[in-house]
Amino acid sequence: MDCEEIREFLPLFAGGELGEGERVAVEAHLGFCAGCARELDRYRQARALLADLREGEPPPGTWKALWRGLEEGLSLGVPAGLRSRPSGAYRLAAALLVGLAVGLAAHAARREAAGPASLPAATVPALQAAVRGTVPTAAAADSPAALRPEAFTLRVRGGAVPVSPVPPKDRFHLPLVEAFPPPDEREF
């Protein structure tokens, strides 16, 4: 597998939810590829931060199930040639949203005891910016509306933070070239 294929597996590898064959392949690749190893470190750091934000560990299989669901959702309306290869930004957004969803579930379980919100005021915009930074706004700007993640609420210890993945008035138009058709053919 090349780097691009390996990087599709990294979110699941970081979550310890890859099958045996894929895990071995990723480990072998990481043994000699510093670039993929660095990307894995970032996933692990992001995951560690999320683990710190939420309560408890997710039940086995949650990571994989949510990732698959999200990947299918992101494939809606994407040209066939692009479907199997979500970009790094999508992958990381997916990984982070999975973590957020798990955090949300954990929070719901202990909502009774949580009490009123007590997040420091400065934390809210910082968290919003951080989460928003993981969502591929530039790609979303050129994608159908169905592709853009909905606004959601990030629940962490001590409070809730509303997050709009695509900030208002942050869409700038620039279509992307998908392919180069045969250069000498003309339609008329």
Place this chain on the structure above:
Amino acid sequence: MTALGFLLILPLWRQGAEESILRRMEREVASIVEKASPWLVQVTATFEGPGAAEPLRCSGFVYSRGGYVVTDAGAVESAAGIRVSAGERTFAARPVASDRRTGVAVLQVAAPDLAPAVLAEEPCRVGAWVVALGNAYGMRTSVSVGTVGGTGRSILVGGRKYEDMIQMSAAVHPGDCGGIVADSSGRLVGMIHSVCPTGVPERDGALGLLQLFGKEAPAPEPRGPAPLSFATPAAWVRFSADRIIRHRRMVRGWLGVTARPVDEAMRAQLGLAEGAGAEIVRVEPDSPARKARLLTRDILLEFDGEPVRNLEALRYKVASYEPPVKVRAAILRHGERREVEIQIEIDPQR
């Protein structure tokens, strides 16, 4: 003696006064920007209804007196409202029509005094310097410089094919689409259309989190070569915009075929002269070509009394008809020459 001294000093004085190439280039680029930037506008499209998208911003330019502005069709075609900002002024714009084959959309604003762009009459040359002006990420009059890397390019964008595009190395960013590509004389040679993202460093979403928690964020790593940008050539911008302004909708002739040059082996087999004829590789359903019973693998020899030699010229000729009009064509099928009559129709812009 004084005259002799002057003659000795003159070459040294001239050497000191001579401008460097970089300084001259800098002055030229600044002069082009000064000339073209008054034509540049910012276009903001707003959307309504449940699940409506956020406003979308791009670029455009003043096309002609009467407040006609040209921008990219993809940005405005489903907009509920459009605003055009020129200098310090902002106007509500009315969409006139668009041409999906060139990506040109024409808007009209109540500002007949806006200075229109000067479009180049001749096509730009490969290797020529170009200056791209747009509104990158909403930053007004963002400028980049590059060269024309190729002309006559075909690209697929949003599932739609665009032909005869200019390929260039000038950097183009979100928000620049619909902007100006100017040549070294400061004339508009193209409209910024799209970018091929190959090699764009991927946005690393972990950066935001790392920065939030006080960790050092690594610099993004460039992956692959620099991206290519594409522009609609001035000739097609002029063609689409003039038709739209004249008819208040896009009217272009349509035959309904895809054709390619006859390859060498086939040419030798059929005994055709070099460059002669075009092989039909696709006939659109319910098209004039289908109705005239043209088939794939037919060789188009003559069209409207002229031999077929240059496909781009033929494409332009067919587009130039204002239907309905009947033309005669000569084809070669199974080695036999046939004459057909084709009723050219208005391109349905499918």
